[in-house]
Amino acid sequence: MTATLTTATFPKRRRPRSSSPTWVVARTDLRQLYQSPDFWVPMLILAAFFFVVAPAVLLFAITHIGGNDLVQKMGATLSVLPGTARTAIDRRAPHANDAVKASYALAVYLFAPLAVIVPMTISTAVGANCLVGEREKGTGEFLAHSPATERQLYTGKLIASLVPGYATTLIGFGVYALVVNLIVGPHVGGWFFPTAQWWVLMLWVVPPFLALTLSVVLRLSARVKSAAAAQQASGLVTLPAIVVSYAQSSGALFGAGAGELWVGAVAWALAGLGLWRGAGAVTRARLLGVDGDLD
Amino acid sequence: MDGAEVVEMHGVRRAFGGTVALSDLTLSAMAGTVTVLVGPNGAGKTTAVRMITGALRAEAGTVRTFGLDPAAAGDIVRRRCGVVAAKPALYDRLSGWDNLVYAAELYRLGSRAPIQEAAARFGIEHALDLRVGGYSTGMKTRLALARAVLHDPELLLLDEPTSGLDPESSRAVLRLIDEMAAQGRTVIMCTHLLLEAEGLADQVVLMEDGRTLVAGAPADLVNLVWPHPSVVIDAVDRSVLEVLMRLPGVLAYHRDAGSASVELDDLARVPDLVNALTAAGAQLTRVTPHEPTLEELYFAVRSGRADGGLLPTRAPAEVGV
Numbered sequence: 001m002t003a004t005l006t007t008a009t010f011p012k013r014r015r016p017r018s019s020s021p022t023w024v025v026a027r028t029d030l031r032q033l034y035q036s037p038d039f040w041v042p043m044l045i046l047a048a049f050f051f052v053v054a055p056a057v058l059l060f061a062i063t064h065i066g067g068n069d070l071v072q073k074m075g076a077t078l079s080v081l082p083g084t085a086r087t088a089i090d091r092r093a094p095h096a097n098d099a100v101k102a103s104y105a106l107a108v109y110l111f112a113p114l115a116v117i118v119p120m121t122i123s124t125a126v127g128a129n130c131l132v133g134e135r136e137k138g139t140g141e142f143l144a145h146s147p148a149t150e151r152q153l154y155t156g157k158l159i160a161s162l163v164p165g166y167a168t169t170l171i172g173f174g175v176y177a178l179v180v181n182l183i184v185g186p187h188v189g190g191w192f193f194p195t196a197q198w199w200v201l202m203l204w205v206v207p208p209f210l211a212l213t214l215s216v217v218l219r220l221s222a223r224v225k226s227a228a229a230a231q232q233a234s235g236l237v238t239l240p241a242i243v244v245s246y247a248q249s250s251g252a253l254f255g256a257g258a259g260e261l262w263v264g265a266v267a268w269a270l271a272g273l274g275l276w277r278g279a280g281a282v283t284r285a286r287l288l289g290v291d292g293d294l295d
Numbered sequence: 296m297d298g299a300e301v302v303e304m305h306g307v308r309r310a311f312g313g314t315v316a317l318s319d320l321t322l323s324a325m326a327g328t329v330t331v332l333v334g335p336n337g338a339g340k341t342t343a344v345r346m347i348t349g350a351l352r353a354e355a356g357t358v359r360t361f362g363l364d365p366a367a368a369g370d371i372v373r374r375r376c377g378v379v380a381a382k383p384a385l386y387d388r389l390s391g392w393d394n395l396v397y398a399a400e401l402y403r404l405g406s407r408a409p410i411q412e413a414a415a416r417f418g419i420e421h422a423l424d425l426r427v428g429g430y431s432t433g434m435k436t437r438l439a440l441a442r443a444v445l446h447d448p449e450l451l452l453l454d455e456p457t458s459g460l461d462p463e464s465s466r467a468v469l470r471l472i473d474e475m476a477a478q479g480r481t482v483i484m485c486t487h488l489l490l491e492a493e494g495l496a497d498q499v500v501l502m503e504d505g506r507t508l509v510a511g512a513p514a515d516l517v518n519l520v521w522p523h524p525s526v527v528i529d530a531v532d533r534s535v536l537e538v539l540m541r542l543p544g545v546l547a548y549h550r551d552a553g554s555a556s557v558e559l560d561d562l563a564r565v566p567d568l569v570n571a572l573t574a575a576g577a578q579l580t581r582v583t584p585h586e587p588t589l590e591e592l593y594f595a596v597r598s599g600r601a602d603g604g605l606l607p608t609r610a611p612a613e614v615g616v
Contacts, residue, residue: 016400016407017400021401024401141382144345284350285350
């Protein structure tokens with residue numbers, strides 16, 4: 001029994017922990033993800049583009065290359081912002097020129113949907129593969145014979161899908177805050193970001209939209225025959241979800257505080273319903289890849 | 296637990312869509328024995344294993360594992376079972392150690408000791424820090440076996456554990472299975488390689504089309520199909536062998552292009568046969584008692600089933616281990 005072994009080495013052998021199977025499944029899936037740079041490097045690039053590169057370039061161009069035609073047009077868009085937004089901008093930077101006001105509006109309002117696109121894209125990519133992937137690799141057989149309950153397996157997979165997207169978003173949000181404060185802050189009297197609405201958006205609105213989308217994606221992943229089919233189907237599901245959450249998150253930022261809270265509350269309720277129904281999609285028969293499920 | 300019935304399946308049926316995987320499976324495995332499920336592809340062996348742990352449910356019939364219904368008490372049953380699937384079902388991106396830790400954590404083992412012991416036992420400790428994707432098939436099988444015994448299960452279910460292995464690795468794996476059985480574990484192994492079951496099985500269950508054709512201890516099954524001992528005889532001048540047909544104690548005589556084989560009422564007749572043939576002028580080149588292999592048994596049972604003649608009339612359950 002000789003073997004050709006890869007030369008990759010691993011850190012110190014860790015000790016098994018006595019935790020719930022839910023966390024064991026989630027932790028192991030995340031470990032596999034971490035050890036798959038071919039998967040997470042493109043996702044990191046995506047997040048970096050949306051949270052750092054695009055905002056930095058745009059904001060820098062507007063605040064430092066004033067007077068050109070683009071900036072004039074950007075300044076004109078201020079007039080189409082809702083009244084609450086225009087009031088907030090005037091209050092923050094009453095004497096600033098149109099370019100600065102435009103950059104402030106971009107930073108606070110118009111990049112908001114990025115906070116939704118990035119986690120959804122990443123989590124959907126992870127979630128679409130998480131159950132059908134087990135079946136395709138044959139490891140579903142191991143899980144099907146394991147003592148973990150189907151609900152524990154489902155929840156573990158959900159956490160493992162949710163964490164990469166949401167964690168990337170939180171980190172991206174932090175970096176984004178740094179970028180906009182450094183570029184726009186000096187022109188509006190100091191650091192101004194994140195605003196209260198952004199905190200609500202990140203902590204109250206984005207998570208349920210993410211969970212709601214994942215509840216559908218995991219159901220698809222449990223039912224389809226191949227990872228490719230899961231990715232295709234998830235893309236179709238995620239696209240309208242992104243559009244809806246894009247609109248909702250923009251609205252949440254433009255609207256009053258109560259409206260934002262309501263949007264989040266409704267999203268949480270829908271997410272709870274979706275997850276509760278989605279949990280039934282994970283059965284041992286499906287992990288084994290057999291039809292005619294009796295469970 | 297010796298003597299207790301660890302697995303009991305009676306009249307089990309399961310279909311997937313329009314395909315019937317198990318139509319009427321009946322089997323029983325006693326504690327501390329090795330039961331080998333033998334049958335062609337599609338016989339229902341894998342489905343039977345999945346029913347035993349409760350990973351799949353039966354549409355009809357009874358399944359009891361450790362006296363429990365695995366469909367209702369699957370979490371208890373699965374804690375007491377170790378399974379090696381037909382494909383090793385390992386996580387290629389993880390190291391061997393992490394694969395074992397995953398299983399250890401699911402079974403709530405909080406220490407490194409069982410992992411180290413299992414790895415040492417199956418000779419893979421040197422490769423534990425390496426990614427499983429780089430393992431050979433033999434090493435993957437060893438790792439899968441190590442993972443299956445981590446939690447010291449009472450029942451081991453092995454689905455074609457030597458599939459895809461070279462003969463040397465295959466023999467090593469079978470030796471390890473034999474050792475585990477010797478330590479008192481109940482083993483149920485699926486295979487379509489009959490040589491594997493030879494010498495390992497306390498009980499053989501021949502399956503076809505999702506049902507049990509015949510089951511019992513290998514010696515009992517051989518006696519069932521061939522109730523009389525058989526001897527292969529050859530001589531320089533084979534025409535002399537015709538004498539055998541007239542000798543007392545010879546129940547049947549078969550002769551192909553080569554040697555002859557005779558069925559006797561008693562093996563003690565062999566010296567008389569040799570004397571009679573020698574007296575008739577035969578120069579004997581071979582006198583060998585024939586011990587049918589499982590492979591011969593398998594084909595005899597299947598062909599008997601096909602032509603409606605050879606299959607034993609006794610029910611499988613009547614042939615005890």
